[in-house]
Amino acid sequence: MTAPPDLHHDADPCEALIALLVRAGDGSLDDAGDRARLDRHLASCAACREALEAQQAAHVALATSFDVEPPLGFATRIAAQVQAPASWFDRFDFRQWTWRAGPVAAGLALAAWLIAASSETTIASAGGDLATVADAVVAAEAVLWSDAMDEADLVSLAWDDTVQPDTTGGDEAGAQ
Amino acid sequence: MVPPARPSDTGEPDPDEPLVARARRGDEGAVRLLVDRYQRRVIGLAWGLVGDHADAEDVAQEAFLRAFRSLRTFRGQSRFRTWLFQIAINTARTHRRTRARRQEEAVGGSIDLDTTAGGGSLEQAVIARDRIHRALETLPADLREAVVLRDVNGLDYREIAAALGVPIGTVESRIFRGRARLRQALTHEPHDQGARR
Ligand SMILES: [Zn+2]
Numbered sequence: 001m002t003a004p005p006d007l008h009h010d011a012d013p014c015e016a017l018i019a020l021l022v023r024a025g026d027g028s029l030d031d032a033g034d035r036a037r038l039d040r041h042l043a044s045c046a047a048c049r050e051a052l053e054a055q056q057a058a059h060v061a062l063a064t065s066f067d068v069e070p071p072l073g074f075a076t077r078i079a080a081q082v083q084a085p086a087s088w089f090d091r092f093d094f095r096q097w098t099w100r101a102g103p104v105a106a107g108l109a110l111a112a113w114l115i116a117a118s119s120e121t122t123i124a125s126a127g128g129d130l131a132t133v134a135d136a137v138v139a140a141e142a143v144l145w146s147d148a149m150d151e152a153d154l155v156s157l158a159w160d161d162t163v164q165p166d167t168t169g170g171d172e173a174g175a176q
Numbered sequence: 177m178v179p180p181a182r183p184s185d186t187g188e189p190d191p192d193e194p195l196v197a198r199a200r201r202g203d204e205g206a207v208r209l210l211v212d213r214y215q216r217r218v219i220g221l222a223w224g225l226v227g228d229h230a231d232a233e234d235v236a237q238e239a240f241l242r243a244f245r246s247l248r249t250f251r252g253q254s255r256f257r258t259w260l261f262q263i264a265i266n267t268a269r270t271h272r273r274t275r276a277r278r279q280e281e282a283v284g285g286s287i288d289l290d291t292t293a294g295g296g297s298l299e300q301a302v303i304a305r306d307r308i309h310r311a312l313e314t315l316p317a318d319l320r321e322a323v324v325l326r327d328v329n330g331l332d333y334r335e336i337a338a339a340l341g342v343p344i345g346t347v348e349s350r351i352f353r354g355r356a357r358l359r360q361a362l363t364h365e366p367h368d369q370g371a372r373r
Pocket of ligand 1: 013041047
């Protein structure tokens with residue numbers, strides 16, 4: 001993508017064309033005016049011609065490399081699992097929420113944990129209380145997935161896996 | 177009442193709304209229809225994001241379950257499918273982090289894209305596809321997510337902005353750079369990307 005130096009001064013005209021180049025690359029540049037503007041530029045800019053070719057090649061490569069055949073009965077299985085109350089154990093797999101995920105969720109999770117800890121002896125014999133606990137956990141999870149969250153929440157809501165409560169906690173090296 | 181913290185969707189009525197309403201009331205058939213409608217795209221999205229087909233089905237299943245079990249919190253601020261894809265993206269991110277922890281030594285190492293092609297055309301096609309998958313793995317997460325949402329999943333630019341919670345210009349830039357780097361990885365071109373980024 002080495003451009004002829006005289007075509008690229010300080011204010012990069014190519015930079016302004018990225019929105020058009022990406023769309024031309026995947027065939028969604030529909031506006032005739034945009035298309036003409038891009039074509040005029042391409043006529044005199046080898047770097048952008050090369051960039052466009054790369055956009056097209058990468059788009060085709062990706063678009064044709066992930067053909068999915070869903071496993072048989074996938075939808076039916078999920079529908080059944082959604083209806084079945086999750087086992088309390090499943091629900092307790094509460095993903096090591098980060099504190100940034102929100103005070104409400106954290107509070108609910110903490111409350112659920114406290115209740116679970118205090119009723120530990122009854123776990124084996126009766127599931128009644130646990131339904132309540134599990135509901136609290138699910139409610140907390142529901143808060144996390146609320147579509148009303150702003151984007152900061154969306155970023156932090158990615159479950160925090162850097163803490164593993166169940167393991168020895170030896171390596172806290174942190175992901176990535 | 178909720179401030180528009182994210183780029184809005186198209187503003188058109190959500191075609192999934194009737195099914196979503198039924199699913200919210202516990203209608204198992206509606207859940208099945210919604211999964212049917214999006215299973216290919218969610219599995220494909222997960223595949224592109226986690227890089228492994230078998231894992232992708234698990235991630236997709238988990239994403240669907242999370243979505244439907246917390247459906248009551250979905251208030252239609254975005255399209256249902258945008259919300260569903262957000263959940264899938266987050267589930268995939270978690271999966272990658274968990275996997276990275278498990279395979280500390282493997283991750284970060286150089287990924288060998290040199291595969292000697294040979295044999296019949298089917299075999300070559302499989303090898304080519306494998307190279308593409310592995311090239312995708314070399315991209316930084318933000319670029320990978322953007323190109324997968326566009327080129328694998330086929331979301332339009334505005335919807336990608338909504339799903340990722342970033343401005344549309346950021347989406348365009350990430351897709352541009354992501355594709356350029358992917359192309360570079362696939363062709364072994366030693367050129368750097370120049371000032372354009
Ligand atoms: Zn140019």
